[in-house]
Amino acid sequence: MLEESGFVQIDIGPPVDTFGGAGGESKARLFEVFGYAFLAHKPE
């Protein structure tokens, strides 16, 4: 969706176990939910 919106030079960082040990951990595990840091640029 970032590309479709016109962003370029997109980078995605490594996964982070955002919900590990929290109440939402079981649902997060069910759908393999992790946090990521994204970087994208608007073209010049």
Add this chain to the structure above:
Amino acid sequence: MSEALPVDAVALRKEVSAKYRDVAVNPHGTFHFHTGRPLARHLGYDESVVARMPESAIEAFAGVGNPFSQGALNRGERVVDLGSGGGFDCFVAAEQVGPEGRVVGVDMTDEMLERSRAAATAMGLGNVEFRKGIIEELPVEDGWADVVISNGVINLCADKRRVFTEIMRVLRPGGRLQFADIANGKEVPAAALRNIDLWTD
């Protein structure tokens, strides 16, 4: 042709605001996600920043990653934070851009705005302001921002395409989007996608 959304955007917004109102009022309550200083440490924020942040500025933090892991912001940059919540990421950004930079946090929840504004005042930050608004219609002028940041907020919007279009509008040419959010490795069933309660629990 417009794309059908899985849930009603206004109803979802109401549900999300109620959830984060709870976090603003009772940040040490029990939620399905972690909050506060322990979460910031868990997500890999710079320990020196986390350690010296006043409790009022970090206790309602509820991010899902670390947008600054994609690179520190530069001195003098103008930053917009989508869904600024208790303001923690804005305060981190304010330190990185320095007094010659500017940070605008946008949030739709009054209780979060009260909290973040009070924290900014207590910290004596003159380069941060918080504006009420929704991230599908940002209260920011065209091309103003060098950087847009966000943390765990875009996933809570029904119309993500509209959000990214709006980010494009407020970024200057060559500007960048640095955000953290969740993504699932397994497909979520269509019925679950239509259940608003599951978006926030």
